[in-house]
Amino acid sequence: MxxxxxxxxxxxxxxxxxxxxxxxxxxxxxxxxxxxxxxxxxxxxxxxxxxxxxxxxxxxxxxxxxxxxxxxxxxTFKLGIEFVDWGRIGDRYFHPFGTYGQEMEGLHFHHFWYRQTRLGHALPLDRFSIGAQAAAAGRFQRPDQARPGSPLGTLNYAYQxxxxxxxxxxxxxxxxxxxxxxxxxxxxxxxxxxxxxxxxxxxxxxxxxxxxxxxxxxxxxxxxxxxxxxxxxxxWSHWLPCDRAVARACARVDAPMPYTRATAVAAGWRWRIPLQARTGNGFVYCSHYCDDEAALRSLDAALDGEPLSNPNVLRFKxxxxxxxxxxxxxxxxxxxxxxxxxxxxxxxxxxxxxxxxxxxxxxxxxxxxxxxxxxxxxxxxxxxVRDFIILHYAATTRDDSSLWRHCRTMALPASLAERIAIFRENGRLYRHDNELFSETSWLAVLHGQGIAPKRQHPLAHQLPEQELDRRMAHIARAMDLTVERMPSHQDILDTIAGG
CATH class of the missing domain: 3.50.50.60 (FAD/NAD(P)-binding domain)
Known part of the structure; x- marks a missing residue:
């Protein structure tokens, strides 16, 4: 040795x-x-x-x-995260694992989607994500790389x-x-x-x-x-001011959905994570705007079922x-x-x-x-990762509480400010150094929270409009058919439990 x-x-x-x-x-x-x-x-x-x-x-x-x-x-399986009330109260969007649509003419799919949006006949962006569609339907199936061209080849997942x-x-x-x-x-x-x-x-x-x-x-x-x-x-608390969390499990009241939910509220945000035997819940908040007792009351009021654990209060920076x-x-x-x-x-x-x-x-x-x-x-x-998380707070029009007024006006890290500025101009997204979050992830949050580019990549205009419409319709149909054939998330879990 x-x-x-x-x-x-x-x-x-x-x-x-x-x-x-x-x-x-x-x-x-x-x-x-x-x-x-x-x-x-x-x-x-x-x-x-x-x-x-x-x-x-x-x-x-x-x-x-x-x-x-x-x-x-x-x-349980996880296909992504649903975000509620982040861009503004009443908004809801999904951050899927996997991709949107498919690349065309060597460009990312979203450039063509934005072009079709400006033409006035684009379907919602989630219609082109197999992960978002399956999550909304409570369905799940493992990716299938052996079927080239199938939406199942673009599916990705994690666990809860x-x-x-x-x-x-x-x-x-x-x-x-x-x-x-x-x-x-x-x-x-x-x-x-x-x-x-x-x-x-x-x-x-x-x-x-x-x-x-x-x-x-x-x-x-x-x-x-x-x-x-x-x-x-x-x-980094000047960018991410939340410094407390209270967590508590509750009884499961329905079949677990294959995704996590994050709901923005006045002083922070709540998580909801469905497991097989229970549901995990938590409230991340800023102690400057909310005390521990108020945080626990807010969390308890949002529980789906009876509490199963004592509250666990965490302090962090x-x-x-x-x-x-x-x-x-x-x-x-x-x-x-x-x-x-x-x-x-x-x-x-x-x-x-x-x-x-x-x-x-x-x-x-x-x-x-x-x-x-x-x-x-x-x-x-x-x-x-920090920049990506800050984006969720900064890309908001919420004006209903001190926390959100701070977040929407705070100075951003130069790296994040540049990325947003580039996207606002021409929809371009870059993945540096094989970073963790892909172009799909950045697009999901930017679009989901109301940031749209003024124009898209010039090469996206080279595809004739009729051909663009034909391809987009074909992708959407393929997504719909694939989701219809997928088993339910609960059926998959039951099969594994019986194995």
Whole structure:
């Protein structure tokens, strides 16, 4: 074995982030001892229930059978997010996974849709999304890449699940691969005098867990990355002022729909996430405009069924650690940064951090160039996701409360302001550095919240009008027929449960 190889890894903190890290590292690495320490007395945030399609890749990497995963986590399928009252009160739009229509003449579909809109006979944009159509009908079917040209080839999906059960599911897999779990609260962190690297964490009963590499999954407090190494935090709350959330499960009252709902209200927004056995609910709000008691009353008034859990109040600040990797400590999950769950990115950011770590996996020399690269790429990803979330707040005409008046007039990050300005002029959308959110995602929110381009790509005018109408009608018919033949979401879940 390489004398410089990492031999021991210590994961500090359990929950979704800790057990995702332990499961992935134990699956990908050989000859490495992995310890995970967590305290049941501290607990975890545990309200993350919705995901985006990239989680399919993570589960496949670990060899997880989808049916087993769904049964073990109480999962439902997710085709996108429905947004209510964001652009203005009374508005409703859908952010689908997958694509709209299909490219024509080498251009994105939306340029042709905007041209047809100006001609006065375009169908609603959602008619060209198999995900939006299926979600509205309560139907689901897995993508079928073997049928070229079929709308099923453009479908994409994610899951809605119980995050606590997912962590336990991953824990079983990780422990089966040799990960050792220690229960206890960390009282001391030992560091090397010369390098400042973390050498060991000491538990309240005196046990010391030493390692070469430490993964900080300790949540908002950032026990290693911040409290020990003082990596620093960049505050983004001037763009994302919501700093509280209250979460509560309620009884399921109808068949679960294959999508998440986010409803904007005066001081923030509410989420509704349907699982197999219950419905997850939460209210994200700004404490400057709403206190905790009023937030809970607002949430309770919107529940579909009887409450099944006590309310869980969370306090947070949007932002990013200035260093997600410092010396021999890598922070994942809430320890690395926080962006509110509006677009269900929390679990993805854990996943991408793990993937980035494996790509730049160190030896005991801890090459600073690798660390700097990791931190640059982490910052880029968080900033791109940040801009997309800010768009939802900024692209509004709501004038009914102080929060929305602030959001509609606040100065934007230059990167977001430029992207909006380009789209307003000619409908062009760019995807930088293979960023998380595609042109489809940006279009869904921009269009859904009332931002329209003055014109479209000049090449979209080269297609004769009759041919444009023929193609658009053909795409819409194909979408309608495909959705009509899809089974219901509940039927799919019942089949999996009986398997």
């Amino acid at each position: 390489d004398p410089l190889a990492i031999r021991r890894i210590v994961v500090v903190g359990g929950g979704t982030a800790g057990w995702m890290a332990a499961a992935a590292l134990s699956h990908m690495l050989t000859g490495v001892e992995i310890d995970l320490v967590e305290s049941e007395a501290i607990g975890t945030v545990g309200v993350g229930e919705a995901t985006i399609p990239h989680i399919l890749y993570f589960n496949r990497l670990l060899g997880i059978d989808e049916a087993e995963f769904i049964r073990q986590t109480g999962a 699940f119980d995050a606590g059960r997912y962590a336990r599911f991953l824990r079983e897999r990780a422990e089966a691969r040799g990960v050792r779990r220690s229960e206890g609260r960390i009282t001391t962190v030992r560091r090397a005098a010369e390098t400042g690297h973390v050498e060991a964490v000491v538990l309240e009963d005196g046990r010391a867990l030493g390692g070469d590499l430490f993964i900080d999954c300790s949540g908002f407090r950032g026990l290693l990355i911040d409290q020990t190494l003082a990596a620093g935090f960049e505050d 949007a932002g990013l650690r200035r260093k997600a990797w410092d010396r021999n400590v890598v922070a994942l999950g809430l320890a690395a940064g926080f962006l509110e769950p509006l677009e269900s990115t929390s679990i993805h950011l854990i996943q991408s951090g793990i993937a980035r770590l494996l790509t730049n996996f160190p030896d005991r020399c801890f090459n600073q160039h690798d660390i700097d690269y990791y931190n640059r790429r982490t910052r880029i990803e968080y900033e791109q």
